[in-house]
Amino acid sequence: xxxxxLCLVLILSSANQIFAQKIKIKGSDTMLPLTQLLADEFMKRxxxxxxxxxxxxxxxxxxxxxxxxxxxxxxxxxxxxxxxxKLKKTGKQVTETIIAYDALAVIVNPANKVSQLTIKQLEAxxxxxxxxxxxxxxxxxxxxxxxxxxxxxxxxxxxxxxxxDKKFTATALLMPATGAIAQSVSQDINAIGYVGLAYLDxxxxxxxxxxxxxxxxxxxxxxxxxxxxxxxxRPLYYIYPDNLKDxxxxxxxxxxxxxxxxxxxxxxxxxxx
Numbered sequence: 001x002x003x004x005x006l007c008l009v010l011i012l013s014s015a016n017q018i019f020a021q022k023i024k025i026k027g028s029d030t031m032l033p034l035t036q037l038l039a040d041e042f043m044k045r046x047x048x049x050x051x052x053x054x055x056x057x058x059x060x061x062x063x064x065x066x067x068x069x070x071x072x073x074x075x076x077x078x079x080x081x082x083x084x085x086k087l088k089k090t091g092k093q094v095t096e097t098i099i100a101y102d103a104l105a106v107i108v109n110p111a112n113k114v115s116q117l118t119i120k121q122l123e124a125x126x127x128x129x130x131x132x133x134x135x136x137x138x139x140x141x142x143x144x145x146x147x148x149x150x151x152x153x154x155x156x157x158x159x160x161x162x163x164x165d166k167k168f169t170a171t172a173l174l175m176p177a178t179g180a181i182a183q184s185v186s187q188d189i190n191a192i193g194y195v196g197l198a199y200l201d202x203x204x205x206x207x208x209x210x211x212x213x214x215x216x217x218x219x220x221x222x223x224x225x226x227x228x229x230x231x232x233x234r235p236l237y238y239i240y241p242d243n244l245k246d247x248x249x250x251x252x253x254x255x256x257x258x259x260x261x262x263x264x265x266x267x268x269x270x271x272x273x
């Protein structure tokens with residue numbers, strides 16, 4: 001039996017192939033519930049497989065990939081030009097595989113009477129140009145902005161696609177995990193934040209968003225991501241080294257299979273097919 005550097009062991013039997021795997025996956029907190037569900041099912045089907053999952057944000061996962069301390073980086077955004085350059089300098093070739101799609105839902109407390117906002121209003125709120133709910137049809141109270149921390153791919157995506165790469169307001173409260181944003185917004189009537197679809201529940205209210213200056217407003221959902229009517233949606237990636245592709249492929253192939261994509265939908269994300 002030959003042990004791979006990746007900690008992935010391939011055992012060949014005369015009758016068939018049995019994969020005994022130990023895979024490390026690190027990165028996006030948005031993707032944690034999805035990856036855990038997929039990994040649990042894969043391990044049920046492959047009793048010798050062991051998949052270790054940890055979060056910390058997309059940047060943390062990509063850094064771990066560069067440092068060779070993870071086998072797969074899960075990322076809520078594609079690699080940046082700087083990250084690609086760093087990989088090139090180290091001689092690493094990687095594959096970015098889209099395993100699901102997601103919507104970034106802007107959320108408020110259920111008691112907040114504001115139910116819809118334009119992209120321009122969201123930009124103004126999250127950059128601090130608008131700081132009172134009365135300016136967007138709400139009560140005369142200060143807006144409390146919650147955001148992911150800077151190591152998050154969700155932070156990067158929201159900053160680029162909603163804020164047009166402008167800086168978040170200096171008063172934004174940066175949270176270490178998506179679940180922490182949802183919990184904070186659920187407890188504060190004046191709060192606003194953003195989370196992935198899988199984190200929506202009755203404790204928060206998703207805002208309907210308009211990308212055409214108020215002509216149409218759309219709620220975040222699996223359906224509106226599929227039909228591309230919701231304006232804040234993005235792909236979710238597994239990123240892994242090409243030289244380890246053959247070893248990692250059994251898990252990735254399962255994720256992209258019919259069974260795997262059914263689990264994607266079940267967990268509140270959007271299948272790639």
